[in-house]
Amino acid sequence: MALRLPHSPATSAVPLAVARLDNFQWIICEAGYANVVKVVDVDVDVDRHDIIPSATSPSSAAHPHQSTVYGILYAMHPADEAALDRYEGHTPDRNPHPEPNYRPFLQGTWVYNKHYLRVHVVKWLVGNGDNGNGRRGVHVESRGQGGEDDDVVRALVYVDEVRTQPGRINTEYIGRMNRAIDESTALGLPVDWVDAVIRPHVQPGVEVPDRNYVGRVDKVED
DSSP states (O other), rough: OOGGSSSSSHHOHHHHEEEEEETTEEEEEETTEEEEEEEEOOOOOSGGGGEEEESSGGGGGSSGGEEEEEEEEOOOHHHHHHHHHHHOOOOOOTTTTTOOOOOOOOOOTTTSSSEEEEEEEEESSOOGGGGGGGTTOOOOOEEOOGGGGOOEEEEEEESSOOOBBOOOOOHHHHHOOOOOHHHHHTTTOOHHHHHIIIITTTTTTTTOTTTTTOOOOOOOOO
């Protein structure tokens, strides 16, 4: 993460927690990159920003791993979030005068849209610290009944609302995914979930040729 966040990597790239997004499925979409799609035909939240097209049916995601997405939480500086937007194809260059369009799709001509979804903390990686500085920038919406490791927070998730069908992974993406898998599982991302959901698409042992390679910043074609 630090490689993509040039403004304040010392804070923006610090992993804060392992988190779980329920009722969504992780896929490689037809564009060749990762995406998350709903697996049930109901609203996940009452917030209209949480309404995302469903690409799968409950029967196609019957295994619990297929209806859950795990990830790492960060609290990014706004400048670093803007930098990440450019990598994820969410840039004003593509749509300088956006108009709200909540149904059926929000992203317009962007590659990914930004959704703020409720996720459950599986494990905090930092303590509250003095005055809560360890988790500065994280707003806990509700406390878990099982303790703080089930806290609910609202997290930014980049979602491609247009390309929601499974596809084949792009070759250049495999090494980056393996790097992300190594880093995330070392922090506590469930290995059994990775093996069941991600590994069928990501061949192990493929490394990034340049360890500093993070992909290209998305640009508009002339």
